Amino acid sequence: MLSKTFKGGVHLKYYKELTENKPIRRVSLPQEIIIPLLQHAGAACVPIVKPGDLVETGMLIAESEKLISAPIHSPVSGKIKAIKKTCHPIIGACNSVVIIPDGKNEAEKFLKPICQDTDGLNSSEIIAIVHRCGIVGLGGAAFPTHIKLSPPKDKHIDTFILNGAECEPFLTCDDRMMQERPEGIIKGALLIMKAVKITSGIIAIEDNKPRAISAMQSALDMIHPSGQAIRIVTLRTKYPQGGEKQLIKAILGREVPPLKLPFDVGCIVENVQTAYAIYEAVYCNKPLYERAITVTGDAIEEPANLLVKIGTPVSHIVKNCGGIKGKLGKLIIGGPMMGIAQYATDVPVVKAVSGILALSKESARIDTQEYCIRCGKCKESCPVNLIPTDIAKAAECSHFDIATTLNATDCIECGCCSYVCPSHIPLVQLIKHAKRSIACQI
Ligand code: SF4
Ligand code: SF4
Structure with a gap:
């Protein structure tokens, strides 16, 4: 029987061979765990702990009364060091609960059904x-x-x-x-x-x-x-x-x-x-305080699949994978198509993080942008039937009313259009800019 599919999209080189045969293994405890109070769509949580408090693995540490939110639990047993603003891999910065783990392994209580x-x-x-x-x-x-x-x-x-x-x-x-x-x-x-x-x-x-x-x-x-x-x-x-x-x-x-x-x-x-x-x-009865992620890319010494406690700093995880090989060109949270480039390695893993991708200078090279040649490849690849080149042009000229009529807000930010563009036009970045500007006008 033929496998099912959809219209549009692209065939990529997948690079899955770096980790597809690597069983999931657990990462060692870092010296500090940083738990952002916003790691879900919706309202940020409010901490119910304070510096100096002792916490146990799986204990509730932050919650919200708002309808759209999700409570946050401690992934370790330890002591609350601080509640302060820290880096966040997706939204840039956020108030976080910082915990010093005491090394007690209480996770066993959640292992048996x-x-x-x-x-x-x-x-x-x-x-x-x-x-x-x-x-x-x-x-x-x-x-x-x-x-x-x-x-x-x-x-x-x-x-x-x-x-x-x-x-x-x-x-x-x-x-x-x-x-x-x-x-x-x-x-x-x-x-x-x-x-x-x-x-x-x-x-x-x-x-x-x-x-x-x-x-x-x-x-x-x-x-x-x-x-x-x-x-x-x-x-x-x-x-x-x-x-x-x-x-x-x-x-x-x-x-x-x-x-x-x-x-x-x-x-x-x-x-x-x-x-x-x-x-x-x-x-x-186990709260969500850890998840599996892939750590990979040609700049990672030992690519791996890892079970990581939420709040573990990326720097600790990269070190656990043998560190950076050669010169780092780009560090991305998530995959290369929809991931978010990072400027620091002290960001923690949050619930939405599925991978850490470290690319060498050579792999992260950005090709020189040229003029649109109206080849139509971006339109052909778009899985939601948009005309990316026209939306991007409207965004460049700040014509967000035109971008709106071209249905820019339907874009799922998959990056297919940028990937296929022979002129290396950063279409998805321009369309994201249009979407944010339209959202601010509403
Ligand atoms: S990023 Fe947006 S416009 Fe580009 S192909 Fe994906 S959905 Fe279409
Ligand atoms: S793929 Fe690039 S060059 Fe071709 S029409 Fe779209 S923007 Fe223009």
């Missing part, structure tokens, strides 16, 4: 646990999961899609999670379906991950969900296949209209690591 039988749990109870444990979307958006699992009452949801399409080049942590922890991921997926009260689920995996497909299929055969139908669908390897709208189009043929969300077309989409975090929350 305390709840083997989830049949007795109803939808609200599952959603309450997901909220209490601070779970957010681990695919990058970091949207609070308890909100996503509570769609408006007038929306009819009929399908859950488990997103195993890790389409960013270099990143392999989701692939490794599916190979190493498939049972937990599937149990988490079944809990999501129960929370949203739907019986039909699809596990979406790209065809460049045959071992993940096989491990997930074996686990599925073993679990035999009763009353819930869940199956694996293979997707053609193409970027950005992991985008929610591209997944829904490829699998169900449904088009999510501009400014609408998956639940507007009857779907809920969650990343595989989010499903695993839900499994750990419900079965082991």
Whole structure:
């Protein structure tokens, strides 16, 4: 059977071989853990601890009364050193809780399942646990999961899609999670379906991950969900296949209209690591305080897949991977297409971070920009049918009204247009600029 796909997008060189055979291993404790109070979409949390307080692993340290937010827990046992402004890998800077770990390993209390039988749990109870444990979307958006699992009452949801399409080049942590922890991921997926009260689920995996497909299929055969139908669908390897709208189009043929969300077309989409975090929350009472990430790139001495406590500084993680090889050209949080370039290595890992990419000077080289030759390649590659060259031109001239009529706000910032442009025009940067300026005018 042919693998499913969507219109537009690009075929990239993936560089997954650097880490795809590297099992996930744990990183040593750093001297200091820095926990930003904003690591999710929505309102920042307010600390409920103060300098000098002692904390335990998994203890609640910050929360918010706002509707869209997610509580934050300590990833270590130790002493609060300070609450102060620190660097943040995504928003630049943010107030953070700084903890000095005492080295006690209390994480064992979350390793053994305390709840083997989830049949007795109803939808609200599952959603309450997901909220209490601070779970957010681990695919990058970091949207609070308890909100996503509570769609408006007038929306009819009929399908859950488990997103195993890790389409960013270099990143392999989701692939490794599916190979190493498939049972937990599937149990988490079944809990999501129960929370949203739907019986039909699809596990979406790209065809460049045959071992993940096989491990997930074996686990599925073993679990035999009763009353819930869940199956694996293979997707053609193409970027950005992991985008929610591209997944829904490829699998169900449904088009999510501009400014609408998956639940507007009857779907809920969650990343595989989010499903695993839900499994750990419900079965082991474990809050979200660590996640798997990929550390890679030609400037990393020993590329790896790591289980990292939230708040661990990037500098500590890079050191744990043998340090920087040669001259560092660019340090990126996330993948090369949608990641964010960093100016310092003292930023901490937050819940939304899926990778650290260190590129050599040679790999990070930026080609000289030339004039647009109207080749149309940017338009052909755009997965949401925009005309990137026209939006970019409007943005350059600060004609944001024109950018608005060209639907600049529909851009998912995938970077396909910049990637294919033979004139090396920084289209995605210009379109991002247009989007921010339009948002400020509203
Ligand atoms: S315009 Fe936006 S959505 Fe379209 S290819 Fe460029 S970055 Fe991607
Ligand atoms: S791909 Fe580049 S050169 Fe071609 S039309 Fe788009 S902006 Fe112009």
